Amino acid sequence: MDANAAKLIGAGIACLGMGGAGIGVGLIFGNYLSGALRNPAAAGAQFTNALIGAALAEGLGIFSLVVALILLFVK
Amino acid sequence: MVNDPIHQFRIFNLAGPWHIFGQDIAFTNSNLFMGIIVFVIVGFLLLASAKKAIVPGRLQSVGEMWYGLIHNMVENVLGEEGAPFFPLVFTLFSFVFVANMLGMVPYFFTVTSHAIVTITMALFVVGLVVVVGLWKHGLGWFKLFVPSGVPLLILPFISLIEIISFLSRPVSLGLRLFGNMLAGHIVLKVFAGFVVSLTAIGIGGWFGALAPMFMAVALTALEFLVAALQAFVFAILTCVYLNDALHTHH
Numbered sequence: 001m002d003a004n005a006a007k008l009i010g011a012g013i014a015c016l017g018m019g020g021a022g023i024g025v026g027l028i029f030g031n032y033l034s035g036a037l038r039n040p041a042a043a044g045a046q047f048t049n050a051l052i053g054a055a056l057a058e059g060l061g062i063f064s065l066v067v068a069l070i071l072l073f074v075k
Numbered sequence: 076m077v078n079d080p081i082h083q084f085r086i087f088n089l090a091g092p093w094h095i096f097g098q099d100i101a102f103t104n105s106n107l108f109m110g111i112i113v114f115v116i117v118g119f120l121l122l123a124s125a126k127k128a129i130v131p132g133r134l135q136s137v138g139e140m141w142y143g144l145i146h147n148m149v150e151n152v153l154g155e156e157g158a159p160f161f162p163l164v165f166t167l168f169s170f171v172f173v174a175n176m177l178g179m180v181p182y183f184f185t186v187t188s189h190a191i192v193t194i195t196m197a198l199f200v201v202g203l204v205v206v207v208g209l210w211k212h213g214l215g216w217f218k219l220f221v222p223s224g225v226p227l228l229i230l231p232f233i234s235l236i237e238i239i240s241f242l243s244r245p246v247s248l249g250l251r252l253f254g255n256m257l258a259g260h261i262v263l264k265v266f267a268g269f270v271v272s273l274t275a276i277g278i279g280g281w282f283g284a285l286a287p288m289f290m291a292v293a294l295t296a297l298e299f300l301v302a303a304l305q306a307f308v309f310a311i312l313t314c315v316y317l318n319d320a321l322h323t324h325h
Contacts, residue, residue, distance in 0.1 A: 062254035
């Protein structure tokens with residue numbers, strides 16, 4: 001297998017990492033929603049924390065996307 | 076017109092390279108946009124604070140909300156001792172926010188889509204954390220890596236893991252912003268490319284091209300959200316890391 005084909009396959013495999021990021025972000029917001037439905041008054045104060053947690057979890061998925069983009073576009 | 080998704084990130088010289096102290100320094104399009112960012116921030120804040128009305132109008136309200144958001148963030152995370160760091164956090168947030176937003180304008184260059192820019196800012200933040208921590212606590216600041224209540228046998232391994240996770244902070248802080256901006260803009264260009272290549276097929280392609288076009292619209296909305304959110308996350312993580320320098324909880 002020549003190097004370019006291996007790089008393209010590697011880029012495709014690297015994109016599997018973003019599935020974990022999707023699950024993570026969904027977990028955070030799902031927990032936020034279930035907590036907000038139980039205690040709506042306290043929900044507003046924690047929305048900022050929910051956004052921070054979601055950005056941190058999504059960051060890891062973005063790292064795997066960066067690996068895929070490096071494999072695709074860096075000669 | 077070149078239409079691959081990488082061409083938008085190229086850096087080219089606007090004013091020719093000058094040989095200064097053995098380095099080739101030039102004024103690039105990245106520098107130009109950094110200057111534009113500074114002018115936008117300073118200009119907007121000057122305009123917003125021009126009429127110092129007690130009951131703020133719309134422009135002054137936006138300026139006050141911008142100031143208040145960062146001031147509340149610094150106060151909540153860092154407490155009273157964090158007040159000297161407010162200008163730094165305000166500068167970081169404003170620069171990243173305006174840089175990301177300017178990148179959403181078609182044909183403009185996204186300054187934060189280059190890792191060197193974001194990792195430099197992240198390295199500066201973590202370097203500041205180390206310097207402030209050592210300045211304030213002396214060598215006792217290293218107690219940050221020795222959590223309390225850990226059995227003595229595994230303490231060296233825990234400390235090593237803590238040090239490695241601390242050293243990964245500038246990488247993750249810079250790479251998060253860089254990855255979000257790079258990936259967002261590449262995806263936008265890829266979908267735009269789909270629209271072009273579908274319309275080239277013929278009249279059936281014109282209707283088919285509506286799908287990637289609507290997707291591109293949705294992605295642009297998402298990119299605006301991500302631009303604002305990533306600036307906010309960069310600022311709040313700066314506050315959280317500075318908290319490790321000011322209050323060494325062990």
